[in-house]
Amino acid sequence: xxxxxxxxxxxxxxxxxxxxxxxxxxxxxxxxxxxxxxxxxxxxxxxxxxxxxxxxxxxxxxxxxxxxxxxxxxxxxxxxxxxxxxxxxxxxxxxxxxxxxxxxxx
Amino acid sequence: xxxxxxxxxxxxxxxxxxxxxxxxxxxxxxxxxxxxxxxxxxxxxxxxxxxxxxxxxxxxxxxxxxxxxxxxxxxxxxxxxxxxxxxxxxxxxxxxxxxxxxxxxx
DNA sequence: TTAGTTAGTTACTTTATGTAAGTAATTATA
DNA sequence: TATAATTACTTACATAAAGTAACTAACTAA
Numbered sequence: 001x002x003x004x005x006x007x008x009x010x011x012x013x014x015x016x017x018x019x020x021x022x023x024x025x026x027x028x029x030x031x032x033x034x035x036x037x038x039x040x041x042x043x044x045x046x047x048x049x050x051x052x053x054x055x056x057x058x059x060x061x062x063x064x065x066x067x068x069x070x071x072x073x074x075x076x077x078x079x080x081x082x083x084x085x086x087x088x089x090x091x092x093x094x095x096x097x098x099x100x101x102x103x104x105x106x
Numbered sequence: 107x108x109x110x111x112x113x114x115x116x117x118x119x120x121x122x123x124x125x126x127x128x129x130x131x132x133x134x135x136x137x138x139x140x141x142x143x144x145x146x147x148x149x150x151x152x153x154x155x156x157x158x159x160x161x162x163x164x165x166x167x168x169x170x171x172x173x174x175x176x177x178x179x180x181x182x183x184x185x186x187x188x189x190x191x192x193x194x195x196x197x198x199x200x201x202x203x204x205x206x207x208x209x210x211x212x
Numbered sequence: 213t214t215a216g217t218t219a220g221t222t223a224c225t226t227t228a229t230g231t232a233a234g235t236a237a238t239t240a241t242a
Numbered sequence: 243t244a245t246a247a248t249t250a251c252t253t254a255c256a257t258a259a260a261g262t263a264a265c266t267a268a269c270t271a272a
Contacts (some may be wrong), residue, residue, distance in 0.1 A: 006130070007200075009204060018125065036220070047219080048222090049221085063130075093119050093123065097118065101116075179249080180249085190246080
């Protein structure tokens with residue numbers, strides 16, 4: 001019927017945010033740099049997928065990975081400028097959820 | 107390590123928007139009511155999954171399904187007030203994509 | 213020496229999505 | 243009066259994504 005006339009940039013952004021866990025990873029990083037194990041345990045994602053997501057987000061320039069040669073080595077993930085710019089989206093979703101969703105069960 | 111201290115309402119909203127296609131369905135419906143076959147062809151989703159998503163969104167009170175007893179019968183999907191309230195999220199993502207993504211290849 | 217931590221990876225299972233064909237009700241065409 | 247076409251789906255089966263659990267490597271602490 002119609003051909004896809006959706007803006008490819010928007011479609012790409014939506015595709016990224018529609019991947020499971022991506023939004024929550026960004027949400028966590030909005031509160032500051034986090035370590036792998038901290039992200040893993042605070043949101044219940046499996047290490048396998050977290051590793052995959054962080055790599056993708058790093059490749060897209062949304063997340064920055066920094067190695068601190070402490071002993072033991074410490075690795076921190078944080079948002080780049082591009083990643084921080086996603087904040088309004090997260091904030092709007094937060095507002096929506098407070099307004100339209102009940103806090104229990106459903 | 108940490109226990110999940112993420113607001114359950116926010117987590118639910120994020121879970122919904124993180125499902126593949128959900129965001130694009132809402133985006134399409136923001137431009138007005140649409141029929142099944144129109145959604146299907148305009149965004150390249152399979153009928154199998156579109157049917158599943160529309161049912162979920164209807165159950166969550168985000169989408170309204172209306173049957174018009176024309177001949178042949180016409181079925182229209184549109185956003186409820188709750189669904190329309192998602193517009194700011196979509197608009198912010200649209201803005202982000204225009205600012206931070208290239209329009210070709212990558 | 214044994215156990216524990218961090219940042220992952222690997223192999224395997226389960227779930228989600230895609231593909232293609234089918235259905236039921238109706239209309240249009242030869 | 244068949245035959246094909248359309249809409250709004252559903253069903254069966256195949257492939258892709260995510261979950262689970264065990265493992266690795268480098269190091270620390272007891």
